[in-house]
Amino acid sequence: MPISHHVTLTQFLISERQRFPKASGNLNGLLLDIAVACKAISSAVAMGELTGNGGAVAEEGGNINVQGETQKKLDVISNRVFIERNERCGHLAGMASEEMELPYQIPKSYRRGKYLLVFDPLDGSSNIDVNVSVGSIFSILKGPDDGRDVIEADFMQTGATQVAAGYAIYGPTTMLMLTVGNGVQGFTLDPRIGEFMLTHRDIQIPPDTNEFAINASNSRFWQAPIKRYVDECLKGKTGPRGKDFNMRWIASMVAEAHRILMRGGVFMYPRDTKDPKIAGRLRLLYEANPIAMIMEQAGGRCSTGEKPMLEIVPKELHQRIGLIFGSKNEVNRIEKYHREPITPKSDEPLFAHRSLFRD
Numbered sequence: 001m002p003i004s005h006h007v008t009l010t011q012f013l014i015s016e017r018q019r020f021p022k023a024s025g026n027l028n029g030l031l032l033d034i035a036v037a038c039k040a041i042s043s044a045v046a047m048g049e050l051t052g053n054g055g056a057v058a059e060e061g062g063n064i065n066v067q068g069e070t071q072k073k074l075d076v077i078s079n080r081v082f083i084e085r086n087e088r089c090g091h092l093a094g095m096a097s098e099e100m101e102l103p104y105q106i107p108k109s110y111r112r113g114k115y116l117l118v119f120d121p122l123d124g125s126s127n128i129d130v131n132v133s134v135g136s137i138f139s140i141l142k143g144p145d146d147g148r149d150v151i152e153a154d155f156m157q158t159g160a161t162q163v164a165a166g167y168a169i170y171g172p173t174t175m176l177m178l179t180v181g182n183g184v185q186g187f188t189l190d191p192r193i194g195e196f197m198l199t200h201r202d203i204q205i206p207p208d209t210n211e212f213a214i215n216a217s218n219s220r221f222w223q224a225p226i227k228r229y230v231d232e233c234l235k236g237k238t239g240p241r242g243k244d245f246n247m248r249w250i251a252s253m254v255a256e257a258h259r260i261l262m263r264g265g266v267f268m269y270p271r272d273t274k275d276p277k278i279a280g281r282l283r284l285l286y287e288a289n290p291i292a293m294i295m296e297q298a299g300g301r302c303s304t305g306e307k308p309m310l311e312i313v314p315k316e317l318h319q320r321i322g323l324i325f326g327s328k329n330e331v332n333r334i335e336k337y338h339r340e341p342i343t344p345k346s347d348e349p350l351f352a353h354r355s356l357f358r359d
Contacts, residue, residue, distance in 0.1 A: 006197035009035055009176070009187050016180060026113055027163065030091040030140065031178070034117070035196055037085035038136055038168035038176060041078045041122065042189065045134060045170045053077060072128055075099055078121035078136065091115055093143035094150030096317055098286060103150050103317070115163065116143035116155060118286040123167075124252030133171035135254030139290040140164040152317050159289035159310035166290065169258050177203075177261060179297040184261070205300035206264035209327040213248040213256050214268040221272035225305065225337035229268075253282065257291050257325070261298060266330040270305050271322030280304075280322035284314050288323045301331035305338045 007015075013028040044053060053073040064070060079099040086092055087106055091113035095104040098120045106112045117140055124134040140163045143154055166178040174189040176196050186200025212233055219227070233245040248265065250256050256267045271280045282288050292302035292309035302309040302325035312321065324334055 006188075006190075006199055009178075009196040009198070012185065012187075012198050016182070019182075026091045026115070027140070027180070029089060030086070030113075030115055030117070031164065031180075033086050033089045033091070034082075034138055034166075035176060037082045038174070039189065039194065039196075040081045040085065041074075041136055042168065042170045042174040044074060044077055044081075045122075045128070048128070048131075071099065072122075072125045074128060075122050075125050078125075082117075082119055082121050082136075082138075086117060089113070092117055093145065093147075094154065095119070096155055096285065097121060098283060098318075101318075103152060103155065105149050112147045114143055114145035116141040116150065118155060118290075120283070120286045123254045123287070124250075127250075127252050132250060132252055133169055133255040133258075134252055135167050135169040135258075137167045137254060137287055137290050138165065139286060139293070155285060155317055156314045158313055159284075159292050162289060162293050165293040167254050167257065167294070169254050171255070171258075175199075175258070177258070177294060179294050181293075181297070184294055184298040186261075203261055203298045205261060205295065205298045205327055207299070207327055207329045209264040209266060209330055210243055211246045211248055211263075211265035212268065212330070213250070213260075213265060215249055215251070216247070218272055218274060221274040223270065223272060223305075223338075225334065226268065226270050226272075228337050229334050253287065253291070257294070260300070260326045261294070264327045266324065266326035266334070268334070269323045278320050280320045282321060282323045284312060284319045284321045285317065288312075288321050291323070291325060295325045299328065300326055301328040303331050303335055305334055 010032060013031060017023050017025060017028055079097055083095065083104060088110050090111035092106055092115055093112050094106060094116055096118045117138060119136065119138040121136055122134055123137050127134060141157050141161060142163060143150060164180045166176060168174060168176045176187040178185055184203045185198060186203055187196035188199040190197050214230060232240050236244040259265060260267060269281055288309055295302045304322050305324050324331055
């Protein structure tokens, strides 16, 4: 079988750099180092229990991370891979990760650069033992360029300031979805030559959809606008939407985002009343913001339900937030329901005794 004539990730980044003659090439180098980390994680995920690292609980680094979540061995391994593949590159001022409580300092023995890397090294790792697609999410920000140690405040930037963002999905094929602020490009890993090849150019999310993704087990905690939206979808052709919807839920945000990027849809993990002390379940800096940049660069929308995600000013490194993203007309509708909440009537099935999503 002949080797593909697709453009490689390296060739694509070189062509992008040519649009900016004064660019140093540091961003290209950083993205290529991230791609190497993703290749290594892809290999580790693919080996699964053959190496004893499948769904097992981690033995090093502590069993519970800063999020209060049980670490899998591959969480720890993936986090270490991201650090080791990027700390020596000379492009970074510092890093932050879901698996580390504090920012990671680039050792003073290595050259320090001007970018910050924030990442979720293995999103969806709870699904490893059932062989569901998982992935890595990353965001690149501008950081201090004076060589000093980074502090948490350096990372408190809105999503609109991201220089680049992307994710790798480890499924039947390994893919890297990337934006550098000029649309979204999809690269597929060719295992024969170990290169990411450009296979999906200028991806666009359809503005309309008949698919939504939400964890229905939390329905009793949803706010009224979300209940209204889901109930209208469930009423199908005979309801106010006039069409049938399908519901999806994978419990791996990378897999959800990838499906939506490929064919449209809307994903909802909104703020709810399950724990009033937190503003949502997903992390702003290294989950919500990079996914938001990808979605909006592909013509979609990303929101908290009340305001655009990319406008949120972070307050802490591991801040959680409600997240809604996907086909723009659906996200717009959900935002409208938050602005104009309705007072339900007693006979509306959403709140009636026989409702699927009753309180």
